[in-house]
Amino acid sequence: MLNPKAKIIAAISLYMVFLLVSLGSCSSDNEEDLFDNDICDTENVSYADFIAPTMQTFCNSCHSAAAPSSGIITxxxxxxxxxxxxxxxxxxxxxxxxxxxxxxxxxxxxxxxxLKIQAWVEDGALNN
Ligand code: HEC
Incomplete structure (x- = not known):
């Protein structure tokens, strides 16, 4: 049989494993919440509030008015x-x-x- 000290160590190890597993599942839950498309709001996407800043972040470095790649200005x-x-x-x-x-x-x-960019286009690509 295990002596009392070994039992305590075994119990602590088990607890640590449990803690790690539950922490792991918790953080992946959060990730799902952040990227879950069920909560992706595609209603009334605004050019000024969403489209323009997105273009600024991902596209304008190559598609600015000064030197537009392929003549395309985003x-x-x-x-x-x-x-x-x-x-x-x-x-x-x-x-x-x-x-x-x-x-x-x-x-x-x-x-x-x-999806938001697509919705904005489908709504007529308004300057909203
Ligand atoms: C690193 C530079 C770079 C970035 C960043 C970039 N583009 Fe481009 N883009 C290009 C180049 C170069 C071309 C022309 C050559 C080609 O078609 O591959 C192009 C072509 C295009 C075209 C024409 C595609 C076609 O099939 O005719 C569109 C539309 C476009 N870009 C939109 C975007 C959008 C929107 C973003 C941001 C999400 C973006 N680009 C980011 C360099 C870039």
Missing amino acids: ATYEGLKVVALDGRLVGSINHESGFSPMPQSQPKLQECVR
């Missing part, structure tokens, strides 16, 4: 509207075949971000 409403309405914005961010995948040489944008 940094202004007028420029972005062109590729929004001709289908290239959604095609490129969703990596659809026939389009150059954007942002170039970087991972696909998070799904909720792409």
Whole structure:
């Protein structure tokens, strides 16, 4: 049989394992909440509040008015509207075949971000 000291050590080890497992599941729950598409709000996506800052973060470094890659400007409403309405914005961010995948040489944008951009385009790519 185990002596009392060994029992305590065994109990502490078990507790530590339990703690690690429960902490692990807790953090993955949080991640799901953050990226869960059920809570992705695609209602009334605003150009000023969402689209413009997203372009600034991921696209404008290559598509600014000063030196636009491929002549495409994502940094202004007028420029972005062109590729929004001709289908290239959604095609490129969703990596659809026939389009150059954007942002170039970087991972696909998070799904909720792409859904919001798509919803904005479907609502008419308004300057809202
Ligand atoms: C590192 C530079 C770079 C970044 C960042 C970048 N692009 Fe591009 N983009 C390019 C280049 C270069 C081209 C033209 C060459 C090509 O089509 O591959 C292009 C082409 C495009 C096209 C035309 C695609 C087609 O199939 O005709 C669209 C639309 C576009 N970009 C939108 C975006 C959007 C939206 C973002 C941000 C999510 C973005 N780009 C980020 C460099 C970039």
